[in-house]
Amino acid sequence: MKTCGPCTMCCKVLAVADLAKPVGKLCDHTKPGAGCTIYETRPHACRTFACVWLMDEEMPHRFRPDQTKVVLDQDAEGKWLIARCDPANPHAWRRNPMYAALKGRAEDTWGSGRIVLATAGRRTWLITPREDVDLGEVDLSAGLKVTERPDGSVAVETGGG
Helix, strand or coil: CCCCCCCHHHHHCCCCCCHCCCCCCCCEEEEECCEECCCCCCCCHHHHCCCHHHHHHCCCEEEEEEEECCEEECCCCCCEEEEEEEECCCCHHHCCCHHHHHHHHHHHCCCCCCCCEEEEECCCEEEEEEEEEEEEEHHHHCCEEEECCCCCEEEEEEEEC
């Protein structure tokens, strides 16, 4: 079974409302290399977060978030794979092997209602088989509606979750 080891990347890239911790700031309760100092009493958002690298026994060590500067996350329904980048490395998702894996997932799931996203802070990109679409700063909690036009280009509307 995998463990976090010295990785604390989720403690930086995720917002935690109960702690007033914004995206991109290392949590005050994190001891780098050692983990959460309030682990036993950590908020619900932290307790329910599931790191895709940690959960996927087949995913190689080279994808561990502290190695890639990308935390792989999913929405509650499992429809979105989200590559959450360390804001200090906002284009970490574009480096291989991460980019190849994200692009492969986009190709495998395109048209099924599942999408692949990359975020750095509030900036978001939609990764499709043909292109990467810069959505700018969007609130993902409002939802997204992604449609493919007849010419193969992609249209994205917010609020269509």
